[in-house]
Amino acid sequence: MPSPRFPIPQGTLDMLILQILSLEPAHGYGIAQRLEQISRSVVQVNQGSLYPALHRLEQKGWLRAEWKQSETGREAKFYSLTPAGRRQLTVEKDSWARLSGAVNLIFEEGSR
């Protein structure tokens, strides 16, 4: 029986995080929830792998983090996109579009 939710493809997590943060700053838990909502519970994100990804993106200078009061009233670490991160997102979206376009083309050709 195929699983209704498939694991997130390798390497796309970073792009999704950047995409989510391009809308508004968020903390780790918020990003995890948003990921689930946006992907309508089709994509399964290992909650644990989210944090290494966030720290890696921060180290690369694409994200900036600051401690702020969250909606629950506790301090939470909010991530937001840096200009470099915004540029990176465009690059990744672009290459994703090209890749999926190319894959689609191959599939269509095959089905004809």
Add this chain to the structure above:
Amino acid sequence: MKQLFNWFRLRSLEGGLDRELQYHFDCRVADLTAAGIPEPDARRRVAVELGLAQVREEIRDVWLTRWFRDFLYDLRFSGRSFLRSPGFTAATLLSLALGIGATTAIYSLVDQVILHALPIHDPARLVLVDWDGDQVGGGFGSWNLMSYPICRDLQQQTRFFDGVLCRAEIQVNLSAGGDPKPVAAEIVSGSYFPVLGVSPALGRLIEDPDDAAPGAGPVVVLSNDFWQAEFGGAADIVGRKLLINQHPMTVVGVAVAAFHGVDIGAVPALWIPASMYAEAIPGAEDLLRRPTFWMQILARLRPDITPVQAQTGLQPWFKAWLQDNMLRPGFPVITDDRRRDYLASTLELTPAPQGHSPLRRSLSQPLWLLFAATGVLLGLACLNVAGLFLARGSARGREIATRLALGASRGRIGRQLLADSVLLALAGGVLGVAVAPFAIGALIAFLPKDFAASNLHGTLSLRLLVFTFFASLTAGLLSGLTPALHAGSGSLVSSLRERAGTGFGGVRLRKCIVTLQVALSLILLIGASLFVRTLAGLLAKGPGFETSGVLSFAIAPVQSGYSRAEAARLVRRLDEEVRALPTTLNSAAARVPFLTGGSWNNSITIETDRRVVTHLVNLNAVSPGFFSTLGIRILAGRDFDARDSRPVGEAGHRSAIVNEAFVRRYLAGRDPLGIHIGEGSGPDVKPDVVVVGVCAGFNYRDLRDDSEKAFFPIFEGEDAGATFYVKVRGAPEQAIPSIRRIVRQADPRLPILWFRTLGDQVNRSLTTERLLASLSSSFGALALLLSLIGLYGVMSFVVTRRTREIGIRLALGATGASAIRLVLRDAVTMIAGGIAIALPCVAALSKLVQSQLFGVTATDPAAVAVAALVLAAGALTAAFIPAWRASNVSPTDALRLE
């Protein structure tokens, strides 16, 4: 870089991560309980979801990168394991500290003497301007001499130069109220400080107007050190009057503390403008206009010009200048041949960011040699540590095999071993740096000290620390590389099966290492024996004259305001009074001191049936009795006496004495007595000096000097002063007070420049030889020790491993002697291999050292044989101890071991 920064704030990063994850955890648990799951279940589920420990590890890798983090763990692990085996740690640490300390100390001198640029504005653009060819004019001083007018004319060449300066090292009598005393000074053009870009610490420096015309600038600038030492850093020093050679001059300023002149080997106490040459250098004539060669010229190139461009660009101008220069007053009359040579002269520009220094010239080759020797020594220490690591690696064989079996990669284990050696080497480096200042201080103490102190110091500079860091790192990598590679090889199963402590342990590799060590230490030992033989040979040969019981002292009355005639009268009077002292056996005076490296030289024109002009001959003027005082034999003719001295003021000499070498080279087959000679080489030289005697050969400049020499009588009113040689009864030092009293009675304000026994003078002239001999011997001894330790270690190991085999042999009737032979055979192979490697290397290196040797060639069979014998004897002794232990193995014990 970011990773390194992260490492320092690891604690705050960890705290932040904890808070962040805790927040996630709490929110998730709250959401789940809100959805109706009981809290304990929710907690468990979230913990599984997150995988906290795994997440933390992954994030730490992000912060520090995996490699760097592992390396830090490795270092921690190494540190702990070193603390567990203090004996091993001490042995390796000491080897590395010795190697690194010695290399650091020698490098410090190399850096200071050879490499270090002057502490001035943009030193890279500084060039030394020198004359390549026949200068024709006379001069005084040493190395790269130029005249003041050339400097002035070069200053017009603004196409190439931003500025040109000239300077000379001199010595003046300074009195600041008290008794005058000799101090080192630099006489400089007005452009000196502006061109170098040095600023004053107080007042102003010498400027162009001070040097505008002769006598224009009766001013001096003090060095910061001299101002502090002599005047206690008095704030009101500017404007004070000093007496320089009895002429009043005003202090106008103090230079910044970092600046010590352009010669690291001769630091001036003060600077005087060239315009004051007549006062600063008594007896000098018209130095600013005549083509007298006495200064060095340094120039600052324009930023866009290379030294080669400037040199090529200057030649046409210089050709024209050579023509013009012949019309100047004081240009000598010369032959056509000479004129051709003169006109073919060129200017030579060499980069001089380190300034000008005769010390560098004489020390750079010995220093590079010693630096190479310390490099070899450090290599030996690395090999020793590598051997010890291999030994330890075999003891740790099981640990490593277990780790491999548990899935550690071979690369990972190799890296662990590398971390061991790097940590050790860095610790050794720290130890080395700690002892380096003392070692450097001891090295500097070898160098002779005269009026001009050298600016060498034992303090650690940043450059030195960087050097030591890289030397240590290299040493660590080198010594860890073999064991690390070795750990990556070998069969896992067999090493696990072996019993602890009997691992193969790379015995073959360790034997190779010891062979290499033997070779390297033999090279150092041969070097040491060559330099020791050179020093011993020079000392045994001596200067060719009597040194025991002879005291020398010097005065320069002209610098205290005497005229030359008065100076000559004073010298004669002192000579007579010293001779009359009851402790004096004999006494004489000479114009130029012996064995100081310098000399007065000129060509000699010899008139026999034809006219012969000699090459440069070393000249001196001496008093009657000079040769007998120093025990130099007169081979033919007679010594000078009262007949030879002309009345003061009458120019020229009446008679001369030449040495054996002079006769052999220029008067072969003739009777030298009665031949006429003249000083100089021009057609205008009148050979009217009669040779009245021939003396035996002896050394003048230094102990290697065997040049042709000619002597004239002193006391003819040509001298600024004299050096006295007094042969005394008993210890020479005891005569000093009475001689001091005589000089004080003659003139209480006249300083004595130095008091020195001739034995001391001989020692001072052998500074470089002594430095090379003693350092190369200590390096050789250290090298020998290191390789013997290595050899001993390997042999003991071999014996332990073969205990059972030897036991069986002994049980089957082999004698103890045959067991010894069995073990020694191994050692002999390594020693012979080492010698076989070393000898071709020595032959290849011989050219590099030959110029530093005396009386031996670099491949001198005796020196090589002695070194090889010392090495072989030491090595066999080191190998004999384990061999003897092998012969004493009790067969029953050996078999029971199993």
